[in-house]
Amino acid sequence: MENKVDVVSQIFKSHDNFSDVELKIAQFISENPRLVAISSISKLSKMIGVSTASVSRFAKVLGLENIRELKFHLAQSFNSVEMPVVDQRLATSGYNLIYESLSTILLNNVTTLSGSHITIFSNFIEEAETIYIFGSDAITRHCAEDAKFRLTLLGNVVLTADSPELMRAYSNNFRPNDLVISLDISQQPEQLIEVTAKAKQVGCRAAAITSQLSDLTNLSDMVLAINTQDINGKFKSNALRHLLLTYIDAIELELLSRQATI
Incomplete structure (x- = not known):
């Protein structure tokens, strides 16, 4: 081959x-x-x-x-995404730097994405009564709302939050059959660690899409890890947003494929 x-x-x-x-x-x-x-x-x-x-x-x-x-x-x-042929004057322009940032982070992560992890993540979603999706900044808040929209269309009950106060309020209603999903692009998401620990205490399942260096990896039952190495700092946030949405795409495809066979 x-x-x-x-x-x-x-x-x-x-x-x-x-x-x-x-x-x-x-x-x-x-x-x-x-x-x-x-x-x-x-x-x-x-x-x-x-x-x-x-x-x-x-x-x-x-x-x-x-x-x-x-x-x-x-x-x-x-x-094997190849750089398009561009005018030499654009070779060092913002357009090219944005493309390089996006392609680098996608190739570094999507090529190592495990199908078995997507399957387990999807199992958690299907088996949950209520799904809580938490973010900790503007990027993860946007991705959480996107995930909520998609999962709601698939028939799930989904709530989202990005403030510590709302997360704590929701945590008072956690039940053992619920699922808590944390979206994070930092390495020390204190509020997400706090609410995930609370979820585990009451018997909820916890899943995360987060940095491979985050403490969330030790608390969660399932993790889709993000490798942020070799990312252009100027365009890192935009690239990470696209990566999070790509992971959400993969989960949605898995869930859609299951519904298509019913």
């Missing part, structure tokens, strides 16, 4: 030769490449509505050894 294969391009080239079942698989892969890259073959077959054998045969039709190789090349395509 050393040679890079553009799976989507291969699908377009072979489109006219596909059977009805293959067309169904091809359409799903073309529309949901990221979801395909992180899903098991059994989950894919359920989402598409075909047998696992059909999914395996489709990979061979594209000239690949198996579905694992197909997923590998899809993931590889996300990990």
